[in-house]
Amino acid sequence: MTVTHSTLISNTAGYRGGALNGQGNTVFTLIASQVLSNTAAGGGGIAAGHNTNTTLMDSVVAYNNSTGSGGGIHNLADTVTIDHSAIYRNSATNLGGAIYNGSGGVADVINSTLSSNTANGGDSAIFQSYGLTTTLVARRLPITVVTMVLCSSAAAPWCSAIQSLPTAGQTVPLRTAER
Numbered sequence: 001m002t003v004t005h006s007t008l009i010s011n012t013a014g015y016r017g018g019a020l021n022g023q024g025n026t027v028f029t030l031i032a033s034q035v036l037s038n039t040a041a042g043g044g045g046i047a048a049g050h051n052t053n054t055t056l057m058d059s060v061v062a063y064n065n066s067t068g069s070g071g072g073i074h075n076l077a078d079t080v081t082i083d084h085s086a087i088y089r090n091s092a093t094n095l096g097g098a099i100y101n102g103s104g105g106v107a108d109v110i111n112s113t114l115s116s117n118t119a120n121g122g123d124s125a126i127f128q129s130y131g132l133t134t135t136l137v138a139r140r141l142p143i144t145v146v147t148m149v150l151c152s153s154a155a156a157p158w159c160s161a162i163q164s165l166p167t168a169g170q171t172v173p174l175r176t177a178e179r
Contacts, residue, residue, distance in 0.1 A: 002029045013040040016074055017047030018064060026052040030059045035072075037063045043074025043100070044090060052078040056085045066092040069127065070100030071117060077104035085112045092119040096127035 008019035015021075018038025022028050028048070035045040044064030048054045054075070061072040071090030073080060080099070087098040097117030101107040107126065114125045121127070 001027065002031065003033050004031045005033060007034045007036060008038065008045075009034070009036045011038045013038075013047075016040055016042040016049065018044050018066075019046060020054075021047045022049065022052035022054060022078075023047075024050050024052070028052065028054040030054075030056045032058045034059065035061045035064065039065045039067070040074075042066055042068040043070045043072075044092070045072045047074045047076075048078040048080055048105075049074075049076040050078070054078065055081045055083070057083045059085045061085070061087045061098075062089050064090045066090075066094075066100075068093060069095040069102075069119075069121070071097045071119065073099045075099065075101045075105040075107055077102075079106045079108075081108045081110065082112045083108075083110040086115070088113065088115040088117065090117045092121070095119055095121040096125075098125045100127050102127070 003020075011018050013021060018040040019035045020028055020030075021040075021043070026048075028046070038045050040047065044066035045061045046054060047070070054073075064072050066074065068074075069092050071092035072087045073082075074096070080101070082099075090097055092100065097119040098114045099107055099109075109126075117124050119127070
């Protein structure tokens with residue numbers, strides 16, 4: 001499914017994906033679109049699970065809320081590509097204010113901004129689970145690849161912009177490449 005030049009706003013889901021919920025062999029592409037003010041138990045804005053490929057290009061995911069994990073995006077065992085987009089002011093009760101990347105998920109954030117996201121579970125932007133890698137790519141330098149507001153004073157003291165469960169040899173690389 002491709003969504004172009006659209007706004008998905010003020011939707012509610014009892015389980016996952018307030019605006020979009022991809023489960024099982026699904027392809028989502030959002031181009032120049034907005035996912036705003038949606039609510040769900042997981043992935044306040046977007047949920048991707050079980051063979052879902054999600055791409056955001058020139059889009060905004062903002063003001064979404066998850067009563068679980070992944071305020072903006074909940075990615076479970078799938079691929080999410082965020083290219084020239086903004087993910088801001090999303091919130092999660094548990095983990096990953098902007099993105100929850102868990103159980104085999106791949107998240108590529110390319111020339112995008114993650115800002116002012118919050119999560120009570122100790123991470124404000126990206127939570128990734130069990131040895132996964134989130135790749136941040138800058139194709140044109142100089143560029144601020146990720147601008148994140150660290151957790152508020154009300155958050156847990158271990159709060160950080162990107163939090164991963166400790167795994168031997170785990171990295172969060174910053175790559176540069178020509179476009």
